[in-house]
Amino acid sequence: MENVAYITCEIFIAVFSVIGNGLVLYIYTSNTRLHTVTNYFIVSLAIADLLVGLLGVPFAILTSESLPHGSFYGCLIMLNFLLWLCGASTFSLVGVSLDRYIAISYPLRYNVFVTPIRAVVVIILCWIMAAIVGFLPVVGWNKGEPDNGQCFFVHIIHMHYMLFNAVMVIYIPLVVMLVIYAFIFRAVRKQMRRIEPVTLPSLSKPTTSSGATSNGTAASDDTKNRASEREAEAADTARRRQKRFQAYKKDLQAVKSVAVIVLVFMICWLPLSLSNSVGALFPSVMQPYKFIQTCIILSHMNSVINPFLYAYGKEFRMGYKRAFAKMFPCMCALKAHDSATGTKAVVNAVSGVANGLNFSTNDS
Numbered sequence: 001m002e003n004v005a006y007i008t009c010e011i012f013i014a015v016f017s018v019i020g021n022g023l024v025l026y027i028y029t030s031n032t033r034l035h036t037v038t039n040y041f042i043v044s045l046a047i048a049d050l051l052v053g054l055l056g057v058p059f060a061i062l063t064s065e066s067l068p069h070g071s072f073y074g075c076l077i078m079l080n081f082l083l084w085l086c087g088a089s090t091f092s093l094v095g096v097s098l099d100r101y102i103a104i105s106y107p108l109r110y111n112v113f114v115t116p117i118r119a120v121v122v123i124i125l126c127w128i129m130a131a132i133v134g135f136l137p138v139v140g141w142n143k144g145e146p147d148n149g150q151c152f153f154v155h156i157i158h159m160h161y162m163l164f165n166a167v168m169v170i171y172i173p174l175v176v177m178l179v180i181y182a183f184i185f186r187a188v189r190k191q192m193r194r195i196e197p198v199t200l201p202s203l204s205k206p207t208t209s210s211g212a213t214s215n216g217t218a219a220s221d222d223t224k225n226r227a228s229e230r231e232a233e234a235a236d237t238a239r240r241r242q243k244r245f246q247a248y249k250k251d252l253q254a255v256k257s258v259a260v261i262v263l264v265f266m267i268c269w270l271p272l273s274l275s276n277s278v279g280a281l282f283p284s285v286m287q288p289y290k291f292i293q294t295c296i297i298l299s300h301m302n303s304v305i306n307p308f309l310y311a312y313g314k315e316f317r318m319g320y321k322r323a324f325a326k327m328f329p330c331m332c333a334l335k336a337h338d339s340a341t342g343t344k345a346v347v348n349a350v351s352g353v354a355n356g357l358n359f360s361t362n363d364s
Helices: 004-030 037-064 072-105 116-134 159-194 221-281 289-310 314-327 329-363
Strands: none
Touching: 004 037, 004 289, 004 314, 037 072, 037 116, 037 221, 037 289, 072 116, 072 159, 072 221, 072 289, 116 159, 159 221, 221 289, 314 329
């Protein structure tokens, strides 16, 4: 039972992954304001993370104990299931990064380029591509069935395939995402200069060339009308720029949120991918078993961390609060009661001080 610590960590990861990502999907389905194209990709990521907790981690626990015995293809499917989910997550992150690039670089044509149907098609293609890459060992790229019939990863999965998987699912997508974000932040600087808000002009009384006001006898009605129209147009332009600037700030916030998700994904999955690459390129290098298990646990932890990262966005954060209020109404009611009691005490104290001052004034 030397795997007790590893199995315990995996069980905690599975439980919290299911709870956290199940909550994300519940919040999404119950809040129509979250039904944006960007969040389609976030939902795809949450589904992959939910499946990690439901099936991926239990499969990893079973195979760490060399189970199932005597079922070679069942073992292959279990071993490659997590690789499929990792690919789906990575490709979904590439999709949401492209979505944010289009939103920032082409804000006026975003709704033309990016539609819900196109987003769904892209997500389906992401899952299909991930399945093709992830299940290649099932169709032949493996070491063959072991003589003892045990289901151990290193005895069945070829390390050259793991190098190929790391390149296709981790290294290339991460480079693509880094390039996309370099273009995004360059576009951000350009757009911010372009749509920087201006102060709304005050609709003051128009003046003539001689400096007299509209009440003066020198200004004609035609001059006054033209001046008023110019000021109204200027005010309308300024309002439109301010509105666009606020919308752009919201898009920029979404970019930051997705960038954090990409960064955490890279931190969680790169150690395991690098370990597999070293094992493929330098088979004579011995890596401690505990180190490999730690890398595996870190990669699975990504499915637990992501639901917390989604709370970086205001809508998801408010959704979390509403969901907890529904699930734990007693606690929320108690909190509201304590808040109301505290407010009432403050009001009573202030009223008491005011009455005391009033009483002293009357005595004087």
